[in-house]
Amino acid sequence: MKVILIFIAVFISFSVLSSESSICEKSKTEKSFVPKYAKNFRIDYFRNFKIVRVGNDSYLLSTGRVNCSDSFQAKILTPVSHVAFMSTTYLPALEILGKTDTLMAFQGKHYIVSKAYNKSKLRDLAFKFNPEDLITLKADLIMGYTSNLSDEKQKQIFKKLSLPVVINKDFEELSPLARAEWIIFISSFYNLEDKAIAVFSEIERNYIGLKIKNDKLSKAKVIVGSIENGYWITCGGKSDLAQLISDAGGVLAFKNDSNETQKVSLEKLVKNNQTFDVWLTHNMWLSAQDRLKAFQQDNRYRFVKAKDVYNNNLVRNENGATDFWETAVQRPDLLLQEISELLHPQSYDVSLKWYRKI
Amino acid sequence: MKLKYSILFVPVLALALALLFIGESGLSNDAVLVNELRLPKVMACLFAGGLLAVSGLLMQIFFQNPLAGPDILGISSGSSLFVALWMMAGAGLSPFVQEWGMNAMSFFGAISVFLLLLFFLKRNVSRVSLIIIGLLISSFASSGISVLVSMSQALQLKNFLVWSMGSFRNITQAELPRFLVFSILSIFPVWFFLKPLNQFLLSENYAKSVGVNVKKMRMVFVTIAAFQISIVTLYCGPIGFIGIISPHLARLYLRRAQLTHLLPAAFLVGSFLALLTEMILVMTPTLSISVNAILGLIGAPIIVLYLYRQRSLSL
Numbered sequence: 093m094k095v096i097l098i099f100i101a102v103f104i105s106f107s108v109l110s111s112e113s114s115i116c117e118k119s120k121t122e123k124s125f126v127p128k129y130a131k132n133f134r135i136d137y138f139r140n141f142k143i144v145r146v147g148n149d150s151y152l153l154s155t156g157r158v159n160c161s162d163s164f165q166a167k168i169l170t171p172v173s174h175v176a177f178m179s180t181t182y183l184p185a186l187e188i189l190g191k192t193d194t195l196m197a198f199q200g201k202h203y204i205v206s207k208a209y210n211k212s213k214l215r216d217l218a219f220k221f222n223p224e225d226l227i228t229l230k231a232d233l234i235m236g237y238t239s240n241l242s243d244e245k246q247k248q249i250f251k252k253l254s255l256p257v258v259i260n261k262d263f264e265e266l267s268p269l270a271r272a273e274w275i276i277f278i279s280s281f282y283n284l285e286d287k288a289i290a291v292f293s294e295i296e297r298n299y300i301g302l303k304i305k306n307d308k309l310s311k312a313k314v315i316v317g318s319i320e321n322g323y324w325i326t327c328g329g330k331s332d333l334a335q336l337i338s339d340a341g342g343v344l345a346f347k348n349d350s351n352e353t354q355k356v357s358l359e360k361l362v363k364n365n366q367t368f369d370v371w372l373t374h375n376m377w378l379s380a381q382d383r384l385k386a387f388q389q390d391n392r393y394r395f396v397k398a399k400d401v402y403n404n405n406l407v408r409n410e411n412g413a414t415d416f417w418e419t420a421v422q423r424p425d426l427l428l429q430e431i432s433e434l435l436h437p438q439s440y441d442v443s444l445k446w447y448r449k450i
Numbered sequence: 451m452k453l454k455y456s457i458l459f460v461p462v463l464a465l466a467l468a469l470l471f472i473g474e475s476g477l478s479n480d481a482v483l484v485n486e487l488r489l490p491k492v493m494a495c496l497f498a499g500g501l502l503a504v505s506g507l508l509m510q511i512f513f514q515n516p517l518a519g520p521d522i523l524g525i526s527s528g529s530s531l532f533v534a535l536w537m538m539a540g541a542g543l544s545p546f547v548q549e550w551g552m553n554a555m556s557f558f559g560a561i562s563v564f565l566l567l568l569f570f571l572k573r574n575v576s577r578v579s580l581i582i583i584g585l586l587i588s589s590f591a592s593s594g595i596s597v598l599v600s601m602s603q604a605l606q607l608k609n610f611l612v613w614s615m616g617s618f619r620n621i622t623q624a625e626l627p628r629f630l631v632f633s634i635l636s637i638f639p640v641w642f643f644l645k646p647l648n649q650f651l652l653s654e655n656y657a658k659s660v661g662v663n664v665k666k667m668r669m670v671f672v673t674i675a676a677f678q679i680s681i682v683t684l685y686c687g688p689i690g691f692i693g694i695i696s697p698h699l700a701r702l703y704l705r706r707a708q709l710t711h712l713l714p715a716a717f718l719v720g721s722f723l724a725l726l727t728e729m730i731l732v733m734t735p736t737l738s739i740s741v742n743a744i745l746g747l748i749g750a751p752i753i754v755l756y757l758y759r760q761r762s763l764s765l
Contacts, residue, residue: 197535273601320612321612321613321615321617321620321687322491322617322618322619322620322621323617323619327606352738354738355472355738357475357735358476358487358619359473359483359488360474360475361476361484361485362475362480362483362486362487363475363483390622391486391622391623391624392486392487
């Protein structure tokens, strides 16, 4: 009889503990933020906490201690004041939100181009995560991307160690505006959602305005890529760059139904035999001289005929990292404006921020 | 024997001709397509495939080991490691220096691994141990490449990763004459030393007993094979499996081991495998698969089947 009573007591206590999460999750939602473009996150607001959901993971964000069980991947006290980031694409959000001083560690700090950060004061994180390294970091928030954080086993370790590790899936989004909308996700850790929503609304308004303007302009023929391993390597027809080109009033060559980088046979390039208005490339060429040298080394480049050639490396840091990959994602409106300038110079007068003519 | 050669020659010629007139853009004899894109690709397949097969055969004779091959013994990896070092270190140099530096580094990488293997061979390391040492060298080179990649800047890293995937389409029309000259130069000495090679094939002791200067011949073999592998690695990136399976397929087909017959047959089998891989790539233009992925799918089952049929590792 005693044993049965003990068993019942244990069972009840376990039931209570396991239902704690549902108490939190089943609390009445005061409001929710469902992104307009981004597909991979949402924020649910409750009386004294909020739950940020990214795919199957959910994170509990609160200004004070909330008594919820550990069904959340991480519990984070907000606003955060010490953060570690794994991608340069998150950095412009900090600048917009005025929180650059909160960055304490970065993975591959030599890639940072922005002058807003004092790199000598940042701790450099190894690409392969070491939980011990992250524990000693004592950060309020560690934000990374799927490929280096989403391993289930690793996630369990982070959870067990109560490490505030959060996955940002901005790069899985398929449209430029969707990627930019992740500023609201980052702002939620600073309780600055209102500011981020206002900034994003402006970005969206600008972007749509430009798109409407470009719809009325004549279409420019655009080719993207370069020769690698004997193939023409170009962006997928559903990639965010392809969408930007389309929204800028351009017709992209070799458009397919994928968002992945594609390999095109050089034979198709020869058969295509047309002169493009603009050729956008993303390589190491810094000048027309570099381009001509490359043409001498690989004479198959002469099959790419374009009136103007642009490379996206106008601003680089001392290590050769390019500002484009850091800031352009966060400002699709400015990027669309710049690509519109490249495609329709007669209709725009914008000074270039990312692309250089080569 | 002539008939057997002819039978082997026909599919090589047929595939080579087919690849000259069929491409991703369909059937065409457009001069630009044929001369500038398809001809360099076909010649790369013919000679790179052939050279890998010949170097694989030389290694199998030299190491008296049927599992010896450029990729198994770490020669390709050694060459890749040196090329990677050069790609990362020589980024700011002029294109001319970069190109010739890569030529030299590819050769030094291959010959360094050869000399290391030679060192172990001289200390009477067993055949199985030599394979294990080769695999360890390969693993060491791969680890070294990983470290270099983690230290490199994004674009250098990208360039190296693209190169390391291997491709017969890297060679341009302008580079083709130099590639052909190097290739022919590397095959020529093999014919010159055919007699001592044949004696080596029986055994090193036999070669010694008939008066072959074994020490000198070792160095000749090492230099020729390293030169051949470095040419292929340099122009096409590291290419797997052809070096190890072609000599076995040639032996299986000819059913005799005399080098006078085996060498040209292995060369043709190597060329055939390279051409077949390219034909598969042409037929599947929407799939982004690499040369090495196809060769792995073809090569691994063949070698397993061959070993199963032989039941023992013999030359």
